[in-house]
Amino acid sequence: MSDKKVVPGKNAGKTKKKFRWKEYLPYYLLALPGVIYMLCNNYLPMFGIVIAFKNLNFRKGIFGSDWCGFDNFKFLFASKDALTITRNTLLYNIAFIILTTVFAIGIAILINEIRSKVASRLYQSLILLPYLMSWVIASYLAYALLSAETGLINNGILANLGMDPVSWYNTPKYWPFILTFVHLWKGVGYAMIIYYSSIVGISQDYYEAATLDGASKWQQIKRITIPLLKPTIITMFVLQIGRIFYSDFGLFYQIPMNSGSLYSVTRTIDVYVYNALMKSSDFGMSSAASVYQSIVGFVMILGANAFIRRVSKENALF
Amino acid sequence: MNEKRKINESTVWQIAAHAVMIIGSLLALLPFVLLVIASFTDNQTALINGYSFAPAKWSLEAYKYIASEWGTIGRAYMMTIVVTVVGTVLSLVITSTFAFAVSNDKLPGHKILMFLSIFTMLFNGGIVASYYVYSNIFHIKNTIWALIVPSFLMSPFNVVLVKNYFTNSISPSILEAAKIDGAGVFSVFTKIVLPLSVPILATIGLMTGIGYWNDWTNGLYFLTENGGSQYFTIQIVLNKINENINFLANNSELAAKATQQLPSTTMRMAVAVIGILPVMCAYPFFQKYFVKGITLGGVKE
Numbered sequence: 001m002s003d004k005k006v007v008p009g010k011n012a013g014k015t016k017k018k019f020r021w022k023e024y025l026p027y028y029l030l031a032l033p034g035v036i037y038m039l040c041n042n043y044l045p046m047f048g049i050v051i052a053f054k055n056l057n058f059r060k061g062i063f064g065s066d067w068c069g070f071d072n073f074k075f076l077f078a079s080k081d082a083l084t085i086t087r088n089t090l091l092y093n094i095a096f097i098i099l100t101t102v103f104a105i106g107i108a109i110l111i112n113e114i115r116s117k118v119a120s121r122l123y124q125s126l127i128l129l130p131y132l133m134s135w136v137i138a139s140y141l142a143y144a145l146l147s148a149e150t151g152l153i154n155n156g157i158l159a160n161l162g163m164d165p166v167s168w169y170n171t172p173k174y175w176p177f178i179l180t181f182v183h184l185w186k187g188v189g190y191a192m193i194i195y196y197s198s199i200v201g202i203s204q205d206y207y208e209a210a211t212l213d214g215a216s217k218w219q220q221i222k223r224i225t226i227p228l229l230k231p232t233i234i235t236m237f238v239l240q241i242g243r244i245f246y247s248d249f250g251l252f253y254q255i256p257m258n259s260g261s262l263y264s265v266t267r268t269i270d271v272y273v274y275n276a277l278m279k280s281s282d283f284g285m286s287s288a289a290s291v292y293q294s295i296v297g298f299v300m301i302l303g304a305n306a307f308i309r310r311v312s313k314e315n316a317l318f
Numbered sequence: 319m320n321e322k323r324k325i326n327e328s329t330v331w332q333i334a335a336h337a338v339m340i341i342g343s344l345l346a347l348l349p350f351v352l353l354v355i356a357s358f359t360d361n362q363t364a365l366i367n368g369y370s371f372a373p374a375k376w377s378l379e380a381y382k383y384i385a386s387e388w389g390t391i392g393r394a395y396m397m398t399i400v401v402t403v404v405g406t407v408l409s410l411v412i413t414s415t416f417a418f419a420v421s422n423d424k425l426p427g428h429k430i431l432m433f434l435s436i437f438t439m440l441f442n443g444g445i446v447a448s449y450y451v452y453s454n455i456f457h458i459k460n461t462i463w464a465l466i467v468p469s470f471l472m473s474p475f476n477v478v479l480v481k482n483y484f485t486n487s488i489s490p491s492i493l494e495a496a497k498i499d500g501a502g503v504f505s506v507f508t509k510i511v512l513p514l515s516v517p518i519l520a521t522i523g524l525m526t527g528i529g530y531w532n533d534w535t536n537g538l539y540f541l542t543e544n545g546g547s548q549y550f551t552i553q554i555v556l557n558k559i560n561e562n563i564n565f566l567a568n569n570s571e572l573a574a575k576a577t578q579q580l581p582s583t584t585m586r587m588a589v590a591v592i593g594i595l596p597v598m599c600a601y602p603f604f605q606k607y608f609v610k611g612i613t614l615g616g617v618k619e
């Protein structure tokens with residue numbers, strides 16, 4: 001009797017466990033393709049970081065190749081390139097973050113003011129249109145404007161003003177402005193949609209009350225709209241600061257058409273890695289630069305998040 | 319008096335808003351107009367006067383040339399469609415199955431799985447390591463998988479979106495009822511969860527599809543002109559024309575075709591027009607979902 005009493009208890013525990021395992025197995029099977037993909041696409045390359053510390057020899061493979069310590073990094077930081085690509089990546093990103101935020105919020109507020117539904121939808125669609133296109137297409141549009149021989153700016157505008165044509169793809173001094181303009185042209189629609197959807201979500205009661213109190217439109221924007229957009233602005237900021245060490249490869253590679261004479265102002269870390277890897281097959285330098293980007297980028301994300309946790313905890317990403 | 323001031327103020331705002339938005343819209347649109355007009359310009363005229371909104375002489379020669387070279391462009395078109403469709407479907411399958419598993423908060427380890435996914439947003443091995451893994455371990459170079467698999471198949475962002483949709487919009491009681499009726503996990507997923515999730519799947523499917531349609535970087539890294547040109551998509555062909563304006567002539571089946579016939583100045587614009595045409599035509603119809611996809615992506619959870 002007493003045995004019987006113990007055994008069912010044990011069995012119940014066991015069957016319960018077994019039953020559960022059977023219940024969960026299908027879920028693990030469903031998760032499996034995703035897990036395999038992450039292992040191949042994301043986690044295996046993380047071990048590939050060792051390439052940066054190796055003198056890579058394809059015949060020997062990654063693990064057979066000889067270690068070279070920090071030599072690749074020494075070469076990279078001894079060259080002038082390291083400073084140029086870091087400076088370009090950071091400065092462009094800072095300019096992009098500030099200008100995109102300002103323009104996107106400005107446009108979102110104006111679209112929200114427009115009473116005609118048809119017009120407002122039309123403006124949104126058109127301003128968003130460039131975001132839909134690939135960077136290759138964007139480079140064709142830029143070429144139609146900037147080509148030294150056949151571009152619209154040299155032939156249609158400068159010539160009519162009696163000015164000398166400019167060899168755009170060989171003159172670095174204009175490119176900080178061109179790249180910033182192109183970035184805004186392509187990206188402002190996306191940010192505008194996000195801010196616009198936040199503005200639409202603001203309760204009309206605030207504005208009605210403000211109007212009754214005689215507040216002007218400008219005062220309403222300054223005292224109601226912008227303060228209520230703060231959480232969205234902060235989230236967008238953190239996301240962008242976290243990616244400040246990454247540049248938009250398409251913008252910096254396609255728009256200047258990888259023109260060598262512009263490298264001083266157009267080469268960012270991503271462009272450098274691509275050229276070192278694919279054009280010069282220099283695994284040492286390219287892997288050093290790409291690991292430098294991953295690690296500093298990781299620190300930036302953690303830093304941005306830690307900062308925001310201090311300032312306003314509810315806006316932190318994790 | 320006060321009333322009048324208010325009306326004036328609001329009229330001024332309307333006019334100012336419309337004016338700014340018209341300028342902004344034109345800035346966004348005019349380069350595309352220039353592209354289309356340039357593609358219909360006579361090649362000689364374009365060489366002498368440059369691209370212009372009002373060319374002195376119009377011509378269809380660029381499109382005639384493309385029609386005669388339809389072998390390369392047509393195949394690239396087919397590849398773009400195949401890659402976009404296969405990639406989007408695979409991506410939806412992998413994302414939704416994974417998201418369904420992690421959305422079950424009774425599942426032991428669901429937090430670890432979610433962390434594995436989120437962590438890929440924070441840290442990565444870098445381009446060089448990815449390139450090495452894909453080309454030397456998986457030997458993906460010059461295969462069609464090179465265009466489909468790297469980077470695009472499962473985005474952690476989409477996993478979060480779909481998982482949140484599963485937990486917030488599908489009531490657990492429906493799933494419980496199905497289970498009591500004896501439905502297995504797989505049939506619950508395919509017969510109940512997926513049909514109820516069409517809105518979110520359509521939205522992320524659209525964003526993924528646009529990503530595949532516009533992608534040129536995978537081809538840049540993993541397809542070479544010697545061994546992989548049969549897999550070139552329209553974006554990769556456009557990129558190759560950027561690098562080498564004679565790309566189409568060099569890859570012509572009519573190899574004898576002389577290069578001087580190539581209306582290169584306007585032809586490149588015509589290829590670009592053909593590349594954006596389907597997206598432009600479909601844009602009004604999917605714009606609503608596109609905007610929704612952006613707002614979903616912009617709001618973190």
